[in-house]
Amino acid sequence: MDPFEARLQFIQLLETLTPSTLAIQKTISYALKNHELHEDFHSVILEKLEHLDLNSRLNILHFIESLITVIVSNNDQTEKPYIKNFEKDLLLIYEKLIPTNNLINLTQCVESLKSIEQKYNFDSRDLFEKFNSVDSKSLTNESNNDIQNLISNTENTFEKSWWFLILMKRKSLQNRVDQIQGMSEVDENPNYNFTKDQILSRIESDRERHKKFKESNWIINRVNLRVDREEFDKIWDQYNELNDDDYQDLQELNEIVNESYQI
Amino acid sequence: MMDIPKGPKSTLVRKFQEEEASPASPHEENSSPTNNGSTGKLTSTIQLARPFLTRNQIIHAHSKNVENQVAFDQRRSQVFSFLMKASSSLKFPARVLETSMYYYQRYYILNRFDINTYLDVAVTCLFVASKNEDTIKKLRDILALTNQLRSQTLSSEQSEIYRKKILNFESKLLETISFDFRNFHSEEFLIKFNKVLHKSKSDSYLSWLILFDSYQTEISLKLPPHVIALSSIILASKLEDHRASFKVDFKKFGCDEKLVNEGLLDLLSLYINSFNNTNLSVTHNDYEIRFMRIKVEFDESKPGFIKDIESTVLNKDEFFNQRDFSNGERRYMLESQKKRLYSEIGK
Numbered sequence: 028m029d030p031f032e033a034r035l036q037f038i039q040l041l042e043t044l045t046p047s048t049l050a051i052q053k054t055i056s057y058a059l060k061n062h063e064l065h066e067d068f069h070s071v072i073l074e075k076l077e078h079l080d081l082n083s084r085l086n087i088l089h090f091i092e093s094l095i096t097v098i099v100s101n102n103d104q105t106e107k108p109y110i111k112n113f114e115k116d117l118l119l120i121y122e123k124l125i126p127t128n129n130l131i132n133l134t135q136c137v138e139s140l141k142s143i144e145q146k147y148n149f150d151s152r153d154l155f156e157k158f159n160s161v162d163s164k165s166l167t168n169e170s171n172n173d174i175q176n177l178i179s180n181t182e183n184t185f186e187k188s189w190w191f192l193i194l195m196k197r198k199s200l201q202n203r204v205d206q207i208q209g210m211s212e213v214d215e216n217p218n219y220n221f222t223k224d225q226i227l228s229r230i231e232s233d234r235e236r237h238k239k240f241k242e243s244n245w246i247i248n249r250v251n252l253r254v255d256r257e258e259f260d261k262i263w264d265q266y267n268e269l270n271d272d273d274y275q276d277l278q279e280l281n282e283i284v285n286e287s288y289q290i
Numbered sequence: 291m292m293d294i295p296k297g298p299k300s301t302l303v304r305k306f307q308e309e310e311a312s313p314a315s316p317h318e319e320n321s322s323p324t325n326n327g328s329t330g331k332l333t334s335t336i337q338l339a340r341p342f343l344t345r346n347q348i349i350h351a352h353s354k355n356v357e358n359q360v361a362f363d364q365r366r367s368q369v370f371s372f373l374m375k376a377s378s379s380l381k382f383p384a385r386v387l388e389t390s391m392y393y394y395q396r397y398y399i400l401n402r403f404d405i406n407t408y409l410d411v412a413v414t415c416l417f418v419a420s421k422n423e424d425t426i427k428k429l430r431d432i433l434a435l436t437n438q439l440r441s442q443t444l445s446s447e448q449s450e451i452y453r454k455k456i457l458n459f460e461s462k463l464l465e466t467i468s469f470d471f472r473n474f475h476s477e478e479f480l481i482k483f484n485k486v487l488h489k490s491k492s493d494s495y496l497s498w499l500i501l502f503d504s505y506q507t508e509i510s511l512k513l514p515p516h517v518i519a520l521s522s523i524i525l526a527s528k529l530e531d532h533r534a535s536f537k538v539d540f541k542k543f544g545c546d547e548k549l550v551n552e553g554l555l556d557l558l559s560l561y562i563n564s565f566n567n568t569n570l571s572v573t574h575n576d577y578e579i580r581f582m583r584i585k586v587e588f589d590e591s592k593p594g595f596i597k598d599i600e601s602t603v604l605n606k607d608e609f610f611n612q613r614d615f616s617n618g619e620r621r622y623m624l625e626s627q628k629k630r631l632y633s634e635i636g637k
Binding site for chain 1: 338339340341342343344347374375378381382383384423424425426472474477478479481482483485486491494495498499502513514515516543544546549569572596597599607625626628
């Protein structure tokens with residue numbers, strides 16, 4: 028197939044991408060089949076991220092994530108296409124996913140960044156915690172300019188991306204605080220107001236993505252068939268101290284026990 | 291007025307004629323209205339869930355369903371290590387394994403133990419547990435792995451027949467647990483209690499390992515999850531510090547002291563009798579000698595336990611009777627729905 032035709036087909040695939048496993052798989056196998064064109068396809072991806080709507084951009088992000096997973100887990104290839112370019116342009120990709128003042132894709136981006144950096148063997152737990160700790164009270168601790176500087180001065184592409192996500196979260200919080208205090212008008216940028224169809228398709232896609240997420244979010248990798256500290260740590264972080272609901276549960280449990288023993 | 295029918299037809303519940311129905315007293319949980327119309331005998335039975343049973347209720351149930359207790363116990367440990375392998379390969383979290391171990395034991399409370407099918411029952415339990423714990427795997431995937439573990443090679447046609455067989459077991463298991471899908475996780479309470487007690491993470495880890503081991507015993511059949519959690523925590527602190535007490539503020543954790551003692555007793559006998567089969571033996575091998583000492587100390591503290599139920603009461607308890615699914619309709623209820631049942635009977 029000549030490169031021009033391949034490019035057109037790839038564009039077609041990206042434009043019609045949905046969150047379904049089938050659609051993503053189809054696009055991945057096309058990308059892998061024509062891996063010698065990966066430089067070309069990479070520019071197509073960036074271009075499409077620029078032009079499509081926010082929902083489709085998110086689909087492309089999930090495609091990128093899955094493509095990286097497939098390539099990294101495939102051991103017999105010495106030359107790995109796409110991987111280097113994605114790493115280089117990761118920040119650019121996230122900038123397209125989260126345009127100023129529209130955070131609809133933020134949570135999904137955080138999830139995807141966590142998963143993508145794993146594939147590159149990069150661990151940024153502290154940056155993730157930093158992201159979580161951003162709230163309206165901590166806004167004054169640092170200025171957005173500091174973070175902006177961090178983004179431009181940091182070498183590592185994953186750290187850059189994390190700082191970008193932190194910055195976006197801060198900006199949106201700042202915006203919200205200003206609105207509450209009546210310091211700014213609600214910004215109605217017509218470009219990012221969704222049509223009814225887009226909203227509905229977003230609901231549908233989110234449902235599909237959540238379904239897919241639930242298929243694998245519980246996976247525990249055990250060494251030697253034994254439960255280990257890692258599994259415990261995961262559960263430990265899941266629960267807090269007893270709260271009022273728990274006491275109610277305890278009471279109900281005791282009633283079940285009494286009814287059940289029948290003594 | 292109660293009318294207990296005679297003859298071969300044995301249902302799980304007492305029956306009484308509709309026109310004579312009176313609101314049942316608290317001791318007549320298993321009551322059901324009987325439609326004694328002109329069409330003949332259509333019996334309607336009510337089956338309660340009763341997810342927890344006392345020590346001698348379990349013995350009573352086994353006396354009906356298990357011919358050889360030693361063989362049953364041996365198979366049980368075999369099944370548990372099989373389930374452990376399978377759930378690790380399927381990457382299930384510990385709670386799925388624990389639930390499946392509970393289901394397996396639960397199954398033989400009301401069904402006859404059969405040496406030819408107990409592994410099929412185990413596979414079914416893992417399948418149902420994975421559904422109830424929301425860690426869905428397709429039955430085909432589970433079977434592909436478990437068949438491999440059992441070195442069972444099936445043609446595609448045989449696999450399909452076998453899959454249907456497991457689905458049959460599934461419906462039997464679901465009826466056995468009375469469609470009771472309430473799953474409280476003991477590990478959830480364990481973490482919460484540890485956090486209330488300000489235990490360090492490594493102490494809590496020890497109690498979690500004990501909790502995980504506890505599912506090898508009948509403890510999950512007997513005790514509710516919060517009691518199992520508290521027993522594990524008490525034993526863990528006792529292992530780390532011999533001055534620790536067997537008594538804690540039981541009320542604070544909504545636990546009955548007698549039940550916690552039952553739990554401690556089971557845990558201690560597990561570690562004293564089969565330490566090498568436990569997970570703890572891998573990580574804390576030097577702890578083995580401590581259990582004997584703790585047991586002696588525990589006995590000296592003169593712990594109270596729940597009273598045994600008299601055999602006359604047990605024999606009357608129709609919950610344990612052999613089931614007859616040949617005729618009539620069955621209705622499965624949780625205990626808390628009983629009030630509604632009584633109000634229906636009253637009409």
